Amino acid sequence: MSGREIGAGVISREPALRLEGVAKCFRLYHDVSRSLKERVINWRKRGYELFWALKDVDLTVYRGETLSVIGPNGSGKSTMLRLMTGIMKPNRGSITTHGTIAALLELGAGFHPDLTGRENIYLNASILGLKRKEVDRIIDEIIEFSELGPFIDNQVKNYSSGMYVRLGFSIAINVNPDILLIDEVLAVGDASFQTKCIDRILRMQREGKTIVLVTHNADIAASISDRILWLEKGEVKMLGDPREVSDAYLRAMRTRPEGSEFGTREIVIGKVDILDGAGNPEIRFSTGDAMVIRLRYRAERRVEDPVFGFGIYDHMGLMVYGTNTRLLKVDIPYVEGEGTVEFHLPKLNLLDGRYYLSVAAHTRDGQVNYHWLDKLFFFDVESPGRESGYLAMDCRVVLHAPS
Amino acid sequence: MKKNLKKFIEYRELLYNLTIKEVKVRYKNSFLGFLWSMVNPLMLLLVYYVAFGVIFRLRAEGMVRYEFYLLAGILPWNFFSLSVIQAVGSVVNNADLVKKVYFPREVLPLSYLCSSGFHFLLQELVLLAFLLIFRVRLSPWILAFPLLLVLQACFAAGLSLLLSAVNVFFRDVQHFTDIFLLAWFWMTPVVYPVSFIFESLPPWAARIYLLNPMAHIMLLWQRIVYNSPVNGPKAAYFSPVGFTYTVVLSLLLLILGYWAFCRLEGRFAEFI
Incomplete structure (x- = not known):
């Protein structure tokens, strides 16, 4: 699937993103007490436990490289992505970025149902940091990519969920940032749209964009990345060659479920x-x-x-x-x-x-x-039978021999 | 704070787009559309006019066209209270966005200030037309309109930033604001002329009354739009000290509000 050779000179040693000793801590509240009264009553009681989602992570993502982050649930993958975008701030450590960042964390966040698709493109693109003039330049491409055709001038509330997601993806991917952060949103749309998205990511790789992809799927990670980072319990477990890391990860997942x-x-x-x-x-x-x-x-x-x-x-x-x-x-x-x-x-x-x-x-x-x-x-x-996969399904064969 | 300000300026188009969205969405799917911007204050005017002008006969206090005095105060007050009420919940109500996308969060409360400001300007245009039609004598000070608008916007922005940030951590702020604004309205000379206060309250109480910066701002609106020194001397009060106090307080509140917002902003996404 890889559209280029790894190490073909596209990747520089210039950092695009650098995390130095980054740690993030959450408070897990025993009870959601948000009102003043409850706060006053529970004045002295510490109603939470500390949970370190990331523990002193050092990482440099180089310009032009595609880095996948894998790890079991709760390993800190999404937290790391959020810290990179600036949605959250780390408790310790520093994050420096060189170039513009766009994140595909959730598609269509911020769409307003009463506005048309076209109006939402302008709104959403400006949330992602684009100027009006820049949107004017890419709007045709966005509309074409979304395959919405004439529906683009309908109110978004009349869209199907598929249309909604397609529009969201089209905007985010056409924003054309220097650094693109993707959080497992590829599992959207029908198969042909998915292929288009992967193609688009490959094209961005060829254009020398930096991509950080968070995924559960070690196989996808291995096939499109230059390096893989394996996070576990908020720490870097392994970082390096995609094949090596994904093999080690899959081995570990097989023998020892992360309970x-x-x-x-x-x-x-x-x-x-x-x-x-x-x-x-x-x-x-x-x-x-x-x-x-x-x-x-x-x-x-x-x-x-x-x-x-x-x-x-x-x-x-x-x-x-x-x-x-x-x-x-x-x-x-x-x-x-x-x-x-x-x-x-x-x-x-x-x-x-x-x-x-x-x-x-x-x-x-x-x-x-x-x-x-x-x-x-x-x-x-x-399984008594010899089918493969996960599910036992009833299946019957009907043959029509050529007469 | 400096860094935040730089980011904010970078994202100024987002503020513009969110404002446009608010303006478009507010009366979308309604038959009267933008006319609601006018209907709303006109209905209020009718209610207050009947209650105070007709029933309590405030007109008899020597005020020319009491209804215009009312409008001169109600319009900016509504602008103020509406923008603050909407802004307070703005961060919490956009939780989806705040949790998923990075952008300077201050555009959320400020976009409500701007969209309310847009409606306010429309309404003021209508009021101005009325003043001309009924040949009410205008004041040359009406040229200070933009300056006064900026002053009130600073005050409202400071308050909005402060309250919307604190509201993320204490949701009570939202409910408290509604009630407080209602009380605040009656602590401000909008319906009655300020002379009522001087006549009925002891001097020390009147002095406390004048600590309310919105009172000074409203008095200025009535002065420049309604021309209160000419049309209703009882409603005209101006003190250079009070004015200076209001300007300084508004700027301080703006700085404090923005500072607090920047301090708390980093924890919005995990707390919301």
Whole structure:
């Protein structure tokens, strides 16, 4: 996929972005107390824990290079990107940039539904730091790239989500910055639009732009970058040759899932059992077996309207399936004391492999996690058939022999 | 602060675009559109005129065309209170943007100041037309209009920056502002002439009353637009000390507000 040879002289030794001893700390609040009254009442109580999302990271991104940042959830990838753009400021250390920066963190942030696509282009581009004259110059290209055609003069509120995202991407990518920061937004649009986006990124590489890409997908990272940075728990685990780092990363992810737990612990999930259909603990399943996931929880105090859920992940950390009590339309008015929640899966439609399980209890809106056990459990699935992939699907063949 | 200011100047077109957006969006999808800018204060005028002009007979105080006196104060006051109320919630209400994109955040509160200012200018044009039609004697001081506009804008900008930044951390500010502005309105000579205060309050209380910078700003609006020394001497009050005090305070508030905004800005994205 790579459109040029790595080390073909495009990359200089001039820094485009430099992070020196950058550290970022978040306060994880036990309870969201934002009103004055609550602040006064909890005057002396420190209602938060400190969480270091990045710990003294040194990094130089050279002009013209494409650097991918990989790492498991919560490793600090997105925080790093936000610090680079200036949305957040580091607690320690310094960040210097040479050249203009544009970030694809979220597409279409700042679109106003009542304005037309064209009006939104001007607004959005100026949020990204462009002058009107510069927009005038590239607007045709933006419209063409977005494939919106005559819809460009319709109000954005009438757009489909696909159109919305296409317009957002077209603006951001045509802003043509010296340094482009991308946060896993490539998974948007249909396949042909995705190809266009990758093509566009390759073109920017050829034009000598500096690109920092944050992704879960080590394969994409390896195929388009000059170097890969592997972040883990806020620290640089490995930095260098794309093939080497991505191989090491994938190896690590396979043998040792990055498990962790966090949350305010107002509800504590004490024990998690993976059971077979008869209710016996089991970690080996065959495709089509029944499975029960049982959570035992304890709430010291009464907690209103909690949601319990789980997620099943593959060895690379991608979610294969997930649901929760809210999505299943089971309301839990409150919990207090101990109890269990069971999720019954009558038929496990998964193919061969090791799968990791996360379970969680959180608020209805998902804003506050009471307790989250991230991929701390696993089970293996053996498939009697020989299909490949993740999902067992019914498939039938019909042949029409030429007569 | 210096660095912020440089960035802000770099992004001045964003302020312009956001202002245009606000102006366009406010009356979008409404039948009367821009006319609402006029209808709104005219309705207010009717209410106050009936209440105070007709029922309480404030007219009898020797004021020519009391309704124009009212408009001369209500329009700038509305400009002030509307821009502050909108600005206070501006950072919080644009959480999506603040969390996802970097740009100088001060354009958010300031864009509301500018869009309210745009409507204010439209309204003043209409008022001016009325004054000419009804042959109310204008004051040559009306030429000071832009200067007074800048003075009020400085004061409102300082307050907006300060409140919108603090509001990110204490959401109460938003609710408090609404109530406070209502009280503030009646602590400012808009509906009644300032002579009421001098006549009914002891001197020390009147002195406290005059600590309100908006009172001085309103008195100036009435002086230059309504020509209060000629058309309503009871509403005319000017003190060089009060004026100097207001100018200095407005500038100080602007600096303080911007300083506080810059200090707190770095933590907006994680707190919002």
